[in-house]
Amino acid sequence: MNFEKSNSIFNDSNQTISFLKKEVEKFVKDRKWNKYHTPKELAQAISIESAELLELFLFKSPSLEEILNNPNIFSNISEEFADIFIYLLSFANAINLDLSYAFQKKMEKNRKKYPLSEFSNGTYKKK
Numbered sequence: 001m002n003f004e005k006s007n008s009i010f011n012d013s014n015q016t017i018s019f020l021k022k023e024v025e026k027f028v029k030d031r032k033w034n035k036y037h038t039p040k041e042l043a044q045a046i047s048i049e050s051a052e053l054l055e056l057f058l059f060k061s062p063s064l065e066e067i068l069n070n071p072n073i074f075s076n077i078s079e080e081f082a083d084i085f086i087y088l089l090s091f092a093n094a095i096n097l098d099l100s101y102a103f104q105k106k107m108e109k110n111r112k113k114y115p116l117s118e119f120s121n122g123t124y125k126k127k
């Protein structure tokens with residue numbers, strides 16, 4: 001069960017990346033925090049928030065089942081995901097990056113790097 005989404009009218013199906021980028025842009029601008037949202041600071045913030053996500057798994061290994069069925073674990077993971085995502089959006093704003101275009105280009109590259117003819121049997125090897 002997805003605890004966070006179950007009662008929300010704000011979800012992935014009805015929001016655009018553009019809208020979310022504008023929300024973050026307004027949040028940062030209203031607080032006059034643009035001076036802190038430089039590429040270096042944002043790269044560091046993404047790494048720090050990623051470490052906070054990792055910290056949730058330090059000395060424990062909740063299974064997928066446990067994550068999906070424990071509202072506390074799910075909520076903590078959700079919050080760190082959101083932190084990472086917000087900083088990613090702010091970084092995209094700071095460097096005027098079109099995330100959908102970047103996503104599409106990288107997926108094209110990944111499809112070429114990991115062709116189905118070679119990777120459809122579940123094996124994985126770093127290329």
Ligand SMILES: [Mg+2]
Pocket residue numbers: 049052079080083
């Ligand atoms: Mg955090």
